[in-house]
Amino acid sequence: MPADIYLNVAVGGVLTGLVYGLMALGLSVIFGVVRVVNFAHGEMMTIAMYIAVTLFSAFHLDPLLMLVPIAAVLFAFGYVLQAGMINAFITRPEHSQFLLLVALAIIIVNVLLILFGPDAQSVQTSYSFDSFQIGPLIVDATKAYAGIAAIVVALALFVFFRSTRVGTAIRACADNYTGALVVGLDVKHLYALTFGLGAACVGAAGVMLVLIVDVTPPLGPAYTLLAFVIVITGGLGSMPGALIGGLLIGLTEAMAGLLFTPSAKSMFAFAILVLVLLFRPQGIMGKRTTS
Amino acid sequence: MIARLIEGVPRRALLLLGVLLVALIVAPLIASDYLLTVLILILYFAYIGQAWNIMMGFAGQLSLGHALYVGLGAYAAASFYVHFGIGPWLGLMVAVPVAALAGAFIGFLAFRFRVAGVYFAILTIAVAEFARVGFDHWGWTSGSSGLFLPVAQYTHNDLWLLRGHPVMFYYVILAASVLAFILCRALLQSRVGYFWLAIREDEEAARSAGIDTFHYKMVAVVISAAMTSFAGVFYAFFYNNLFPEQVFHISRSIEIILGPIVGGIGTLFGPVLGAFVLTGLAETLTAALAAAGVDLPGAKQVFYGICLLLVIMALPDGIWPWLSKRIGLAERDK
Numbered sequence: 091m092p093a094d095i096y097l098n099v100a101v102g103g104v105l106t107g108l109v110y111g112l113m114a115l116g117l118s119v120i121f122g123v124v125r126v127v128n129f130a131h132g133e134m135m136t137i138a139m140y141i142a143v144t145l146f147s148a149f150h151l152d153p154l155l156m157l158v159p160i161a162a163v164l165f166a167f168g169y170v171l172q173a174g175m176i177n178a179f180i181t182r183p184e185h186s187q188f189l190l191l192v193a194l195a196i197i198i199v200n201v202l203l204i205l206f207g208p209d210a211q212s213v214q215t216s217y218s219f220d221s222f223q224i225g226p227l228i229v230d231a232t233k234a235y236a237g238i239a240a241i242v243v244a245l246a247l248f249v250f251f252r253s254t255r256v257g258t259a260i261r262a263c264a265d266n267y268t269g270a271l272v273v274g275l276d277v278k279h280l281y282a283l284t285f286g287l288g289a290a291c292v293g294a295a296g297v298m299l300v301l302i303v304d305v306t307p308p309l310g311p312a313y314t315l316l317a318f319v320i321v322i323t324g325g326l327g328s329m330p331g332a333l334i335g336g337l338l339i340g341l342t343e344a345m346a347g348l349l350f351t352p353s354a355k356s357m358f359a360f361a362i363l364v365l366v367l368l369f370r371p372q373g374i375m376g377k378r379t380t381s
Numbered sequence: 382m383i384a385r386l387i388e389g390v391p392r393r394a395l396l397l398l399g400v401l402l403v404a405l406i407v408a409p410l411i412a413s414d415y416l417l418t419v420l421i422l423i424l425y426f427a428y429i430g431q432a433w434n435i436m437m438g439f440a441g442q443l444s445l446g447h448a449l450y451v452g453l454g455a456y457a458a459a460s461f462y463v464h465f466g467i468g469p470w471l472g473l474m475v476a477v478p479v480a481a482l483a484g485a486f487i488g489f490l491a492f493r494f495r496v497a498g499v500y501f502a503i504l505t506i507a508v509a510e511f512a513r514v515g516f517d518h519w520g521w522t523s524g525s526s527g528l529f530l531p532v533a534q535y536t537h538n539d540l541w542l543l544r545g546h547p548v549m550f551y552y553v554i555l556a557a558s559v560l561a562f563i564l565c566r567a568l569l570q571s572r573v574g575y576f577w578l579a580i581r582e583d584e585e586a587a588r589s590a591g592i593d594t595f596h597y598k599m600v601a602v603v604i605s606a607a608m609t610s611f612a613g614v615f616y617a618f619f620y621n622n623l624f625p626e627q628v629f630h631i632s633r634s635i636e637i638i639l640g641p642i643v644g645g646i647g648t649l650f651g652p653v654l655g656a657f658v659l660t661g662l663a664e665t666l667t668a669a670l671a672a673a674g675v676d677l678p679g680a681k682q683v684f685y686g687i688c689l690l691l692v693i694m695a696l697p698d699g700i701w702p703w704l705s706k707r708i709g710l711a712e713r714d715k
Binding site: 193363 | 443504515631642643677679680
């Protein structure tokens with residue numbers, strides 16, 4: 091029955107979309123606080139994906155178990171990057187920041203190419219081909235685990251920003267940079283922390299995504315673009331917006347792949363972006379700014 | 382006219398420009414085939430960089446999707462040539478309006494709906510990517526399998542059909558780059574140019590002063606897109622093959638804008654200098670790595686990326702503003 095197919099593909103798309111959402115959440119958090127667009131976002135995700143692939147092929151470590159350690163590595167990477175390089179660029183014009191991050195992205199893609207070669211690599215876990223049957227619905231186990239993990243990580247981040255002192259301090263920096271300096275917050279440290287958190291998000295997303303897709307070095311730029319599309323659709327700087335945008339884009343891509351051809355799926359994602367920019371430039375969940 | 386163009390330019394700068402121009406004109410007489418190809422690439426990037434600089438450097442609108450105009454120009458002229466035998470100069474009559482319309486479309490959407498800054502940049506990427514995937518699936522231009530032009534005969538040069546020896550292509554792109562340089566100088570000295578700079582510096586203030594910012598931003602996008610489409614036509618006829626995956630790709634857009642940013646955004650000579658520095662750097666790295674016996678795919682790009690990082694960290698405004706002060710050729714403050 092065709093209706094089943096649509097439903098199954100839709101559910102698969104939504105679960106993948108959750109992982110996309112987590113990836114975009116990282117970008118959104120970084121932009122929302124540091125006001126820097128991370129043009130190396132997808133590239134950072136491929137770093138996490140390659141760590142997961144390597145750990146799996148060398149030691150048979152399940153990527154989902156390695157989620158926290160790998161996210162921690164990416165956190166450290168993000169922290170050092172912001173503290174060592176990007177902090178100096180905070181007050182510089184956009185094109186200057188753009189060049190810095192693009193240069194970084196070029197370096198990451200090609201270092202990965204040198205280390206791992208151009209061939210696609212994947213992780214085949216014992217549950218790679220498992221699926222759950224819920225009534226007429228058949229759900230891939232990997233996508234289900236990945237989707238659930240994405241929700242858990244996103245929730246942890248929400249709680250961190252809402253309920254901890256450091257999270258509140260970071261939100262203060264985002265709201266009023268000068269004010270944060272006046273009350274004695276170490277803004278540079280908090281920025282580095284934020285970039286680290288954004289990197290950890292995209293790292294966690296990468297670990298989950300490696301269960302669903304094969305990884306090659308050029309995947310980085312493609313996912314950077316996808317993350318932009320999602321964040322702007324959802325509302326740049328809005329945390330729930332990133333997740334909702336991810337769901338929407340994941341669902342759109344899955345349905346477009348089914349109804350048209352998989353190679354044209356990104357066209358639909360871009361079409362949604364253009365529509366959103368036209369009719370709701372601040373994004374689905376974004377707040378309208380006066381400027 | 383000429384007197385106005387060179388007004389206020391230090392005599393030494395004019396002299397150096399003249400020397401550079403003469404050197405470029407005689408270059409094919411002494412350059413090897415390899416060097417000639419590199420020079421063509423440099424001038425190609427200098428030309429597009431100049432076109433991009435009108436939008437970003439003058440009017441302050443960051444476009445990250447200029448590959449769109451290159452691709453549209455290339456595909457328009459190439460498919461008219463392949464399907465109807467219409468030569469590139471007539472094809473330009475199609476390529477330029479198509480690219481200008483695309484620019485006007487993006488500009489209209491963005492500026493009417495107040496899409497600015499990062500959002501504008503990402504809109505430009507999105508439209509270019511949309512075109513890339515669209516052309517991948519469009520049968521008339523052979524989709525993802527690519528559009529091929531009949532390979533050029535080197536026996537004689539046909540300027541009208543742009544079929545011939547690389548030397549001919551060299552002079553075509555040299556002429557285009559010189560014209561673009563002069564056009565940009567003229568634009569900067571015109572009313573429009575001053576309005577653009579006002580918009581770049583402070584759009585609110587410009588509007589308050591009575592400048593129709595929507596109108597002048599549209600003018601910038603359309604001129605920039607139209608100029609860029611010629612580079613696309615040149616690309617199609619020089620390389621004789623077109624793949625959506627290549628011409629429309631985001632990495633092409635990035636390539637286009639690295640030159641002007643590294644050279645010095647908003648300056649006239651920045652795009653030219655940036656093209657020389659970056660293309661020269663890439664070729665030097667290739668040669669150096671080959672000499673060192675390093676055969677790693679990606680090694681060149683890693684060094685290239687590191688050099689970009691160093692330049693942007695050391696010279697945030699680009700090389701030309703710094704260099705021109707050093708050699709006492711600073712352009713008057715714009």
